[in-house]
Amino acid sequence: MTIAANSVEITQQIEWISAEQWRDSLASAHRQGWVCLDVLTAIDRPEQREFHVVLHANRVDSALGQWWGVVVPQHDAELASLVDVFKAAAWHERETREMFGITFTGNVVSHDPTAQGLLLSDEAPVTPLRKHVPLGARVDTPWPGNADPDPRRSASRRRQAPPGTRPEWFETGDGQ
Amino acid sequence: MIEDIAIESRGTIKLSAPDCTSCMLCVRECPVWCIEIDSHTEQVTPEGARRPRSVAVLDAFTIDWGLCMYCGICVEVCPFDALAWAPSPRGGVGEAEQLVAGIEDLSG
Ligand code: SF4
Ligand code: SF4
Numbered sequence: 001m002t003i004a005a006n007s008v009e010i011t012q013q014i015e016w017i018s019a020e021q022w023r024d025s026l027a028s029a030h031r032q033g034w035v036c037l038d039v040l041t042a043i044d045r046p047e048q049r050e051f052h053v054v055l056h057a058n059r060v061d062s063a064l065g066q067w068w069g070v071v072v073p074q075h076d077a078e079l080a081s082l083v084d085v086f087k088a089a090a091w092h093e094r095e096t097r098e099m100f101g102i103t104f105t106g107n108v109v110s111h112d113p114t115a116q117g118l119l120l121s122d123e124a125p126v127t128p129l130r131k132h133v134p135l136g137a138r139v140d141t142p143w144p145g146n147a148d149p150d151p152r153r154s155a156s157r158r159r160q161a162p163p164g165t166r167p168e169w170f171e172t173g174d175g176q
Numbered sequence: 177m178i179e180d181i182a183i184e185s186r187g188t189i190k191l192s193a194p195d196c197t198s199c200m201l202c203v204r205e206c207p208v209w210c211i212e213i214d215s216h217t218e219q220v221t222p223e224g225a226r227r228p229r230s231v232a233v234l235d236a237f238t239i240d241w242g243l244c245m246y247c248g249i250c251v252e253v254c255p256f257d258a259l260a261w262a263p264s265p266r267g268g269v270g271e272a273e274q275l276v277a278g279i280e281d282l283s284g
Contacts, residue, residue: 144203145200149213
């Protein structure tokens with residue numbers, strides 16, 4: 001198989017599953033040969049007030065991989081754990097809980113308040129992959145795009161937010 | 177203008193300083209904030225012209241290769257084709273500061 005460096009196409013589709021069906025559908029996929037859990041993580045969708053939890057699994061009898069996804073509302077960020085389907089889910093769910101604040105029902109560690117720090121230190125911000133949580137380096141570093149060679153142009157220029165930032169990071173207050 | 181090169185050849189990015197108008201587009205679009213430009217404007221009166229016009233003069237242009245992720249957005253947004261991919265990758269350096277390349281280095 002040859003893949004041109006500039007033309008990798010993401011052709012894989014995500015198979016969306018309801019939160020109620022999440023565990024059973026993945027158990028069924030596992031029985032059908034999708035036995036190797038590759039990754040499980042989440043995407044914060046603050047505008048929709050939801051998370052997308054996504055999972056990628058591979059087969060061992062072929063080179064195929066497949067994505068599954070589920071929408072989890074942020075006001076009730078809880079999802080059935082897959083630890084009894086994929087053992088490896090224990091780690092990924094714990095990481096996803098730490099980074100996004102999603103609880104995985106049935107993942108023992110995910111419920112254990114003493115097992116907080118898997119990857120983050122005590123000083124790290126809570127749920128750092130939530131988009132409202134400022135990225136420290138981006139807030140502290142002056143953006144090179146603020147410079148302008150022509151002061152007149154600078155005055156009339158429409159202010160553009162620095163790439164990779166969100167306006168709420170720069171609001172005064174606690175930023176939450 | 178720098179000669180067109182196949183996009184697979186993402187060795188390094190070259191700057192053609194005479195083509196750069198300090199428009200700041202690349203600086204503002206770079207997702208990792210690794211391009212910095214220092215420039216000023218000067219009044220020049222071309223021969224035969226009645227009034228002087230202001231031109232941007234590029235004082236410094238740096239790319240921090242320690243931050244750059246070779247996405248190519250700067251090359252794509254430059255309206256004056258002052259940035260282009262070049263096939264040969266950069267050599268290694270001994271100190272992190274040496275990853276910050278200036279006009280001379282980027283033009284070579
Ligand atoms: S290639 Fe991407 S990361 Fe590198 S300088 Fe250009 S815009 Fe920035
Ligand atoms: S986009 Fe092109 S012309 Fe504008 S500042 Fe960057 S290199 Fe110069």
